[in-house]
Amino acid sequence: GQVIIFEKDGMRTVHRVIDKAIVNGEKRYYTKGDANEKMDSSYITDDEIDGLVLFRIKYIGYPTLWVRELFHT
DSSP states (O other): OOEEEEEETTEEEEEEEEEEEEETTEEEEEEEOTTOSSOOSSEEOGGGEEEEOOOOOTTTTHHHHHHHHHHOO
8 A cells, every 4th residue: 555656658647555565576566556556557666666555644745736727717
């Protein structure tokens, strides 16, 4: 259930680990976004993990959304 930050195909993503396995000596993490119905189509390795989400601050992203709405109207 740990939330990780990883980079895959040049894109940084924050998703939750829903399963992990060791295949041929390689750790593989299977992830899913909390708002997504299905898990991600590929796995993540240790090399792709940039960090862990340790806590979250509720509503911290709202000012960014307000500014976006202000300039896209």
